[in-house]
Amino acid sequence: MASEHTAKAFDTDLQELTRLVAEMGGIAERMIVDSVDALIRRDVALGQRVVTTDAELDTLQKKIEERAVLTIARRQPMAIDLREIVGAMRVATDLERIGDLAKNMGKRVAALETDFHPLKLFRGLEHMTDLVQQQVKSVLDAYAAHDLPAAMAVWKGDEEVDAICTSLFRELLTYMMEDPRNISFCIHLMFCAKNIERIGDHATNIAETVFYMIEGQAITDKRPKGDMTTFATTIPNT
């Protein structure tokens, strides 16, 4: 009887944790979209709103960690139940970092007040963002539904994002070489592109957490990796 009570109490705790993670996910997704929208539309107020919102994610992450730890201490879950709790903590950590990266983009909006505003560059950024936001959405759905194939699809699917990032870096470099007045603007966009790419990395981290929760072990396969941006800026020298 007591153990049945414990099992029910555990389920309630876990549901609450999953609900909090979903809440974080919703906020993080919104922040990604808003920060890039703010960049494209030069909407300083929206950028500032993203910066302010980040505190909500930080608070939720701490709350999830606290509740997770209390649940473990009180219910002493084993095996798969324990992994569910650890999984919630890990996903919360990734979402908190996604928030930091969006916040950093939000901060840059004010610095991009310039007449130089090539639409082509922004389209690249927008396209990257669409893909990454879709990855974040898909992997959070996969997490909620315990859908391993869907999580693995995200895990394998960030090559396109990396390719766009690399080509965007090349283009930005060209603009910088053409006219020194473009430099500061392009640097900001480079940091933003890198942030979006890193948000994609966090989506794959979450996919790995889903794998761990379901399979009970860390993923061992090597992930396909198309990111060459660390090297893209050497091109003019070669």
Added chain:
Amino acid sequence: MASEHTAKAFDTDLQELTRLVAEMGGIAERMIVDSVDALIRRDVALGQRVVTTDAELDTLQKKIEERAVLTIARRQPMAIDLREIVGAMRVATDLERIGDLAKNMGKRVAALETDFHPLKLFRGLEHMTDLVQQQVKSVLDAYAAHDLPAAMAVWKGDEEVDAICTSLFRELLTYMMEDPRNISFCIHLMFCAKNIERIGDHATNIAETVFYMIEGQAITDKRPKGDMTTFATTIPNT
């Protein structure tokens, strides 16, 4: 009798966790120094070694998380004991991120093979690194010794790092405007400088964890913040 046994078993678990965190700290400190040394001395092999070493940090972090969770489930610690375990997990997360940032710098060494190598820029980077490495060291010592004043000194002390970063960004911009051939090199250094600054941010995160462990609550004061690098690159336009 049983509770005395539990208390002893808990202490042994906690000691093992603290030992693992110290091991991570040693590796992370080494990675910071090596990655910047590799940049300055253009030592591609050393840079590659930093990249490889990062996997050790990832493994240790997962191990710490696993053991922490098992300790909570088995020993059901309360209050301060629970905070010690949560603290170990949080510090491990920050050290893992520090490793990622150093790894990113290690990757860039190969891309910096150029004749343009102004010593002044590297001195700035070196100076930043010295300060940040000292912060990481101090805060890990404060964590091990439960020394709240020492942790708070780190928490308050990253203004100098941020100031150097801002002035380094300005200088890099000047070099880029002067000669387009310097651009790709300078961009790499900007990303590296930003990484070092972020490592400093993780040191202050760890200081906050020490505060939480000892005081039992999150720090509420506003930290002094001197970072203007998000805006430093607007200077040429104003």
